[in-house]
Each structure stands twice: as C-alpha cells, then as structure tokens.
Amino acid sequence: MTTAFGFQSLFGNTTGSSNAAFGINSLLSNTTGELNTAIGSHSLLNNTTGNWNTASGSFALTSNVSGNGNTAVGHRAMNENTIGNDNTATGFEALYSNTTGVANTGFGLGALALNNTGNDNSATGTYALNYNINGYNNTANGFQAISFNTSGYGNVGLGYQALLTNATGFVNTCIGDEADVTSSNLSNATAIGHFAKVSTSNSMVFGNAAVTKWGFGTNVTQAGAALQVGTFGTANGNGAYLTTGGAWTNNSSIHFKEDFSTLDKKQILDKISSLTISRWRYKGTANEYHIGPVAEEFYKAFSVGTDDQHLSTIDPSGIALAGIQELYDRAKEQQAIIEKQQKQIDDLLKRIEVLEKK
Known part of the structure; x- marks a missing residue:
C-alpha cells in the first residue's frame, strides 16, 4: 500500500510499494523503491530505487537516488546523499554532504555535515565531526568534537571541542573538555582530562598543567x-x-608483608661478588647509560621478583643492605681482633721499655 499527501508527492511512482509521502514533491521521482517514508517538502525528492529510507524534514534526503536504509530527521539532513546506505542523521544539515558514505551516525546541528565518502563515523553534538570528508571509524561526542577532522580515521573525541585540532591524524583519543592534540597530524596520541594537551605521537597525557596529583x-x-x-x-x-x-x-x-625468612648474609655477600656489574644502555636509546647487573644473573642468584627479565627497585637495595650488614659484622670482628692485637702490642712495648731501663 502506498500513501501520498501533498503536491506531486510520489508523482513518478511505478511499482514501488509500501511507501508514504507527506509534503510537496516528497518522493517525487520514486519509481520502484519500497518501504520509504518521506515527511516534509522535497524530502526524498530524487529517490528512484532506494528502499527502507526515512526522511523527516524539508529537503531531507532530497538527493537520494538508490541509497538504502537511511534515516534523516531535520531540515536538509543528508541532503546530498545519493547511494550511501545505512546512515542516520538527526539535526539541521546533519550529514548534509554525504553522498556515498556508509553506516554513519550524526546527531546534532551540522554533525558530520561535510562528510562525503567517509564510513562508520559516529558524531553526537553540534558540529561534531563537521568537516570530516572521507575519514572513517571516528567517534565524536560533544560540541565541535573532532570538528576539523577531514581524512583522519579511528579517532575518539569525547567532550566540548575534544580533539578539535586534528585533521589527518589517526587513532588518537581525547577525552575531556578541550582535551586536544597540538598538531593536526599526530597518531596514537591520547589526552585525558580538562584542557589536557598531547604534543607527540605514541604518547599519553593525563590532566593539564594544573594537575598535581x-x-x-x-x-x-x-x-x-x-x-x-x-x-x-x-x-x-x-x-x-x-x-x-x-x-x-x-x-x-x-x-x-608476610612469609619472612632468615638470610645467610655471608652467602649473599659471596653472591654479590659474583655478579657481573657493568655499564650499559637500553636498546633504542642513544646516550642514556646505566650501571648495574642483568636480571637473569640477579634472579638466578637471589630468586626474587616475578621473573628473570625484570628488577624491582626494592630488591637490589635490600640485597645491598644485607651485604653491607655482613661487611659491618666482618669489620666489627676484625676491629675486635685489631684492638686485641693492639693491646698485646702495647703490653709488649711496655715490657720492652722496662727491660731497656734496666
């Protein structure tokens, strides 16, 4: 069953069925398209074979020819769509320029307005992803979130003007009021928090300059x-x-702490002496050198930590303290021997002095 209300609504329909058109020139050119709903002047005006589309608002989906499964609510929402499928636009000129883009969602005034061929984008908020042309897999939520993105993909911007500066960068994440990148082409950069700014790719920033904890x-x-x-x-x-x-x-x-055990400090000192201590740098670094053992030797000698690839900040210092205690005990013993021997020497010197006076 087909329903038409308004001047020239469903004017060219031939075999299309289950369509509903309400408004001047709504679904004017439809021929075989089915299950379409057009409400508003010139809504779905050029649709011929497209199916399962819903347009509510003057000039909504007006250029659609064969696109399927689109929903446009608002004046000029998805105005330029021709063959794009499965898009949802709600708001004045939301997804306005979309022609062939697929599976995009725009909620808000001008959301994804300039999107042309980009796919799988989601924009919620006034002018969210507004300048996106062929970027894909982007998610924007908030006023002007990722607004200047053109071809960047895989970006997430949540918050007022989040990720606003990005144009061609990809897989960036900015969460928070004005959380942003500092240049338009970063990749894999993350900024979280009000006014958090990240300036280099493959980096994360938590909070702005005022955050202290x-x-x-x-x-x-x-x-x-x-x-x-x-x-x-x-x-x-x-x-x-x-x-x-x-x-x-x-x-x-x-x-x-729990599971305490007594240490053999003499054995620990012997093991310390057997460690290879050298100067080295991490692979991939240029001029940052360190002095210390390797984790494999350390783990084999002391069996602390979780594996033989990493060292905690606690264990080397604890083992060093145990070694120092053993050295202290030895020094104490040696000092006692020295003092005893010194007393013996002093006694002998006194005897010699007595003998020399005779």
Whole structure:
C-alpha cells in the first residue's frame, strides 16, 4: 500500500510499494523503491530505487537516488546523499554532504555535515565531526568534537571541542573538555582530562598543567605524593607513589608483608661478588647509560621478583643492605681482633721499655 499527501508527492511512482509521502514533491521521482517514508517538502525528492529510507524534514534526503536504509530527521539532513546506505542523521544539515558514505551516525546541528565518502563515523553534538570528508571509524561526542577532522580515521573525541585540532591524524583519543592534540597530524596520541594537551605521537597525557596529583586505583592521600598506585584494601602491599620531588616510593610497612625468612648474609655477600656489574644502555636509546647487573644473573642468584627479565627497585637495595650488614659484622670482628692485637702490642712495648731501663 502506498500513501501520498501533498503536491506531486510520489508523482513518478511505478511499482514501488509500501511507501508514504507527506509534503510537496516528497518522493517525487520514486519509481520502484519500497518501504520509504518521506515527511516534509522535497524530502526524498530524487529517490528512484532506494528502499527502507526515512526522511523527516524539508529537503531531507532530497538527493537520494538508490541509497538504502537511511534515516534523516531535520531540515536538509543528508541532503546530498545519493547511494550511501545505512546512515542516520538527526539535526539541521546533519550529514548534509554525504553522498556515498556508509553506516554513519550524526546527531546534532551540522554533525558530520561535510562528510562525503567517509564510513562508520559516529558524531553526537553540534558540529561534531563537521568537516570530516572521507575519514572513517571516528567517534565524536560533544560540541565541535573532532570538528576539523577531514581524512583522519579511528579517532575518539569525547567532550566540548575534544580533539578539535586534528585533521589527518589517526587513532588518537581525547577525552575531556578541550582535551586536544597540538598538531593536526599526530597518531596514537591520547589526552585525558580538562584542557589536557598531547604534543607527540605514541604518547599519553593525563590532566593539564594544573594537575598535581594522579591516582591509579586509589585516591592520592599520601602527603607529598604526586602519583600513587593502589588496589582495593592495599592488602597486597600496593600503594606505591611518586613524590613531588620525583622519587619513586614503595610501601614497605610490616603490615603489608608476610612469609619472612632468615638470610645467610655471608652467602649473599659471596653472591654479590659474583655478579657481573657493568655499564650499559637500553636498546633504542642513544646516550642514556646505566650501571648495574642483568636480571637473569640477579634472579638466578637471589630468586626474587616475578621473573628473570625484570628488577624491582626494592630488591637490589635490600640485597645491598644485607651485604653491607655482613661487611659491618666482618669489620666489627676484625676491629675486635685489631684492638686485641693492639693491646698485646702495647703490653709488649711496655715490657720492652722496662727491660731497656734496666
């Protein structure tokens, strides 16, 4: 069943069925298209064979010819679409320039307005992804979020003007009011927080310049802590933090520890002496050198940590302290021997002095 209300609505229909047209020239050119709904002047005007389209608003989907499964609500929403499929546009001129783009969603005034061939984009908010032309797989939520993107893909911008500067960059993520990149072509860059700015690719920025404390799994309550890590109840000893002065600090309270064992400090000192201590740099770095052991030797000697590839900041210092204690004990013993021998020497000198006076 076909329904038409308005001057020349469904004027050219031949075999198309189950269409509904309400408004001047709505579905004017439809011939065989089916299951279309057009509400508003010139809505779905040029549709001929497209199916399952819904247009509500004057000039909504007016250029659509054979596109299928599109929904356009608002004046000139999806105005230029010709063969694009499965798009949804809600708002004045949302997805206005889309011609062949597929599976895009635009909600808001001018959302995805200039999108032409881009696919699988989602824009919610006034002018969100407004300048996108052929970028794909982008998600924008907020006023002007990712608004200046043209061909970038895989980007996520959530918040007022989030990722606004991006044009051709890809797989960037900006979450927060005005969270953004500082140039238009970065990749794999992430900025999270109000006015957070990331300036290099493959980088992450948490917060803006005013943020002084960061917490992961916990609130930062430790005095002087800039970054703190914790888990529920901190029962596993977590809760390490970075001081405002830049020193990494681990939880070391007895309340977080268990399974204590006595150490053979002499054996530890012997093992320390057998370690290869050298100067080296990490692969991929240019001029940053370090001095220390390799994890494989360290793990084999002391069996601490979780594997033989990494060293914690606690274990080398703990083992060094155990070695120092052994050296102290040895020095004490040697000092006692020296003092005893010195007393014997002093006694002998006194005897010699007595003998020399006779």
